[in-house]
Amino acid sequence: MKIIFIGSxxxxxxxxxxxxxxxxxxxxxxxxxxxLFDASKDRSGNPIYIGKDGAGTEVYTxxxxxxxxxxxxxxxxxxxxLKCPASDLMVCPVSxxxxxxxxVLENLPGESYISPLLARFLMGGQFDRIHQEVDRIKVxxxxxxxxxxxxxxxxxxxx
Amino acid sequence: MIIIYHCYGGSHSSVIAAALHLGxxxxxxxxxxxxxxxxxxxxxxxxxxxxxIHYMGVDEYGNEVYVLGKKSMGDRCTKIMNGIAHIMGKxxxxxxxxxxxxxxxxxxxxxxxxxxxxxxxxxxxxxxxxTQTAFTDLVNLVEITRFKAMGGV
Numbered sequence: 454m455k456i457i458f459i460g461s462x463x464x465x466x467x468x469x470x471x472x473x474x475x476x477x478x479x480x481x482x483x484x485x486x487x488x489l490f491d492a493s494k495d496r497s498g499n500p501i502y503i504g505k506d507g508a509g510t511e512v513y514t515x516x517x518x519x520x521x522x523x524x525x526x527x528x529x530x531x532x533x534x535l536k537c538p539a540s541d542l543m544v545c546p547v548s549x550x551x552x553x554x555x556x557v558l559e560n561l562p563g564e565s566y567i568s569p570l571l572a573r574f575l576m577g578g579q580f581d582r583i584h585q586e587v588d589r590i591k592v593x594x595x596x597x598x599x600x601x602x603x604x605x606x607x608x609x610x611x612x
Numbered sequence: 613m614i615i616i617y618h619c620y621g622g623s624h625s626s627v628i629a630a631a632l633h634l635g636x637x638x639x640x641x642x643x644x645x646x647x648x649x650x651x652x653x654x655x656x657x658x659x660x661x662x663x664x665i666h667y668m669g670v671d672e673y674g675n676e677v678y679v680l681g682k683k684s685m686g687d688r689c690t691k692i693m694n695g696i697a698h699i700m701g702k703x704x705x706x707x708x709x710x711x712x713x714x715x716x717x718x719x720x721x722x723x724x725x726x727x728x729x730x731x732x733x734x735x736x737x738x739x740x741x742x743t744q745t746a747f748t749d750l751v752n753l754v755e756i757t758r759f760k761a762m763g764g765v
Contacts, residue, residue, distance in 0.1 A: 455700075498695050499692075526663045527693070535700055541700070542700060
């Protein structure tokens with residue numbers, strides 16, 4: 454299974470969410486996160502591979518600008534057109550207050566010192582909110598896995 | 613293969629490109645505005661159609677052709693769709709084509725007036741002029757796409 458955390462950028466709050474999902478981030482300390490604020494990764498348009506969890510689920514982030522919710526719907530339709538089951542690819546929008554400001558910060562020229570500082574401030578104050586979103590997504594993921602062929606249907610109905 | 617022509621609203625340039633691809637419009641003769649209006653989705657979409665991939669038909673090689681309105685996402689939409697196909701291992705089954713590179717200002721203004729402002733009587737003549745002007749560019753885009761779909765570089 455692949456999970457894509459999609460947001461206005463793939464290198465800020467979505468990356469935090471991915472790290473929380475993978476169990477690599479437990480507190481409001483973003484110093485050692487790979488790809489954080491790496492705008493070149495985001496501009497390529499490719500989903501950014503973050504890692505795998507214990508169950509082999511691959512986790513990606515994706516930045517799609519201010520129309521990320523529309524893009525999430527497009528990705529799901531594309532998945533269906535390419536005949537991949539919903540249990541193979543899940544798209545999870547992640548939103549925080551100030552998310553559109555992050556797209557502006559991402560596009561500031563050069564190695565701006567202000568962008569990471571402001572971005573940290575925006576995200577740090579909403580760490581708990583991001584954590585709650587991830588907890589909700591984990592429930593969705595386990596339900597989706599349970600409903601997939603070969604899954605445990607009892608797990609689906611429990612939730 | 614799945615071919616997705618996308619533009620701002622999925623209502624004008626992408627529909628013309630898809631129609632050219634499927635042979636519904638002649639490549640050698642500019643269509644009349646009535647011919648264009650007879651096409652599905654042409655200048656008929658609403659805000660709800662943004663982000664919806666609409667099926668148009670199948671070409672003579674079995675490629676499925678779709679259109680999509682992607683608002684102001686630009687070429688990022690192509691990159692993201694290609695990236696998604698890549699991680700699913702299906703990059704050779706998808707061809708996403710950005711039609712906005714062939715859209716002129718008359719099409720933008722006419723399309724905006726007709727679809728966003730609801731000024732159909734004012735927007736459509738401008739849209740018609742713009743589409744007639746851009747027609748050969750769109751034919752060129754479709755020819756390149758068909759070549760790529762056949763395995764060309």
